[in-house]
Amino acid sequence: MNYLPLFADLRKKPVLVVGGGHVAARKIQLLMQAGARVQIVSGCLCKQLETMAEQKTIEWLAKNYHAKQLEKVFLVIAATNNAQLNSQIYQDATNRYLLANVVDNKPFCSFIFPSIIDRTPIIIAISSSGTAPVLVRLLREKIEALLPSHLGKMANIAYKWRKKVQERFSNVSNRRHFWDTAFNGLFSSQVAVGNINEAQRTLDRQLSDINIRLGEIILVGAGPGDSGLLTLRGLQVMQLADVVLYDYLVSDEILNLSRRDADRICVGKHAHTHSITQTEINDMLVTLAKKGKRVVRLKGGDPFIFGRGGEELTAAVEAGIPFQVVPGVTAAIGAAAYAGIPLTHRDYAHSVLLVTGHHCSKDTNLDWAVLARINQTLVIYMGSVAAADITHQLTQHGRDPNTPVAVISRGTCKDQKVLVGTLKHLPELALHTPPPALFVIGAVVNLHDHLAWYQIRGKRYEQ
Numbered sequence: 001m002n003y004l005p006l007f008a009d010l011r012k013k014p015v016l017v018v019g020g021g022h023v024a025a026r027k028i029q030l031l032m033q034a035g036a037r038v039q040i041v042s043g044c045l046c047k048q049l050e051t052m053a054e055q056k057t058i059e060w061l062a063k064n065y066h067a068k069q070l071e072k073v074f075l076v077i078a079a080t081n082n083a084q085l086n087s088q089i090y091q092d093a094t095n096r097y098l099l100a101n102v103v104d105n106k107p108f109c110s111f112i113f114p115s116i117i118d119r120t121p122i123i124i125a126i127s128s129s130g131t132a133p134v135l136v137r138l139l140r141e142k143i144e145a146l147l148p149s150h151l152g153k154m155a156n157i158a159y160k161w162r163k164k165v166q167e168r169f170s171n172v173s174n175r176r177h178f179w180d181t182a183f184n185g186l187f188s189s190q191v192a193v194g195n196i197n198e199a200q201r202t203l204d205r206q207l208s209d210i211n212i213r214l215g216e217i218i219l220v221g222a223g224p225g226d227s228g229l230l231t232l233r234g235l236q237v238m239q240l241a242d243v244v245l246y247d248y249l250v251s252d253e254i255l256n257l258s259r260r261d262a263d264r265i266c267v268g269k270h271a272h273t274h275s276i277t278q279t280e281i282n283d284m285l286v287t288l289a290k291k292g293k294r295v296v297r298l299k300g301g302d303p304f305i306f307g308r309g310g311e312e313l314t315a316a317v318e319a320g321i322p323f324q325v326v327p328g329v330t331a332a333i334g335a336a337a338y339a340g341i342p343l344t345h346r347d348y349a350h351s352v353l354l355v356t357g358h359h360c361s362k363d364t365n366l367d368w369a370v371l372a373r374i375n376q377t378l379v380i381y382m383g384s385v386a387a388a389d390i391t392h393q394l395t396q397h398g399r400d401p402n403t404p405v406a407v408i409s410r411g412t413c414k415d416q417k418v419l420v421g422t423l424k425h426l427p428e429l430a431l432h433t434p435p436p437a438l439f440v441i442g443a444v445v446n447l448h449d450h451l452a453w454y455q456i457r458g459k460r461y462e463q
Contacts, residue, residue, distance in 0.1 A: 019079030213292020221328015249300030335411025357383030
């Protein structure tokens with residue numbers, strides 16, 4: 001171990017910074033966040049530091065450095081472009097047993113600044129001992145993505161409850177079990193959404209019965225297919241799940257991001273072959289949550305756009321089960337973007353309508369006159385079976401049969417397929433495009449030839 005990691009309390013302690021440029025400003029910003037009393041020595045200051053000196057948030061001690069300025073300071077940082085001066089500052093500090101840092105000069109550093117993840121009061125520091133700062137930055141970004149922003153709030157609440165928990169549980173093992181349950185359960189979710197009062201009531205219930213298991217349901221939108229479109233919040237809750245109930249549209253790549261030891265249950269449905277009913281899914285969610293499980297309901301796209309998410313949460317409400325929702329990128333947005341088709345464009349379409357193909361057959365009461373309006377984009381989910389009816393109804397209600405149409409299969413996935421044609425050929429396009437497919441109808445489809453960026457441009461249907 002080249003360096004001993006230490007967390008120094010700099011609150012109200014004097015720290016000397018020699019240098020007044022942008023590099024010094026970055027270090028000073030960090031010192032200010034830690035509550036240090038910054039003294040600066042420099043012939044001139046950059047605009048940012050000049051403003052801070054005028055506002056007296058830092059003290060401009062002098063224009064020229066001399067060793068006497070090292071008296072009664074806690075740390076020393078040299079950030080000048082004068083190598084000889086930096087070396088002298090380091091030597092002077094070392095002679096006085098002061099920790100010193102010469103920026104970007106590892107041999108002249110008795111301490112180094114790590115890469116920091118700030119979830120105050122939780123602080124995580126990463127260092128390569130000054131050997132590979134870019135690698136450390138990449139590691140910090142990966143870890144940052146995994147750590148929810150509410151960790152600090154949880155830590156502050158835990159601090160206030162420490163004495164109460166110690167009085168309730170004399171056994172250290174029981175205390176650990178109490179906090180393990182809290183940090184990995186309903187308490188954590190309630191803090192995450194800002195429901196602090198309810199979170200503290202959850203801790204009260206756990207205090208009265210250490211073995212109580214309080215379950216919840218988390219509805220998560222997995223996006224249209226590409227795992228890169230899963231939201232950060234979605235990833236975080238998936239890695240805390242006890243059970244994951246998922247649909248067929250959720251890719252293995254996304255499913256494998258869930259916690260390794262979580263139970264995975266497929267509750268997907270195919271057209272005409274419903275392996276499990278919606279009522280059975282609702283009952284399963286409630287039953288698992290009542291057993292104290294953190295249940296993640298993982299749905300393709302966004303759970304509130306033709307995903308029956310509202311029905312599943314209604315069941316949770318009726319059963320008194322706590323729940324939360326993590327939105328996802330819906331297929332219309334994701335697939336169209338990956339096909340290079342903006343759903344709105346001031347020259348072509350000022351609005352967009354989303355419709356499910358399940359309601360496009362002849363016996364429904366859809367307002368086809370509204371759906372057939374020009375100067376708007378119509379997006380139809382799951383429309384392959386009803387493609388002929390859709391074409392007939394739209395043309396009967398005034399939509400030009402030559403209106404541009406795109407049929408997008410497996411949108412955002414590596415095997416995405418895009419066929420482009422016109423409305424009159426929609427049934428043929430649907431036949432040549434495997435499900436799940438999305439229809440985009442409107443003049444914006446013409447932009448596909450110019451804006452297609454993912455993989456290759458789609459094929460144009462000719463007859």
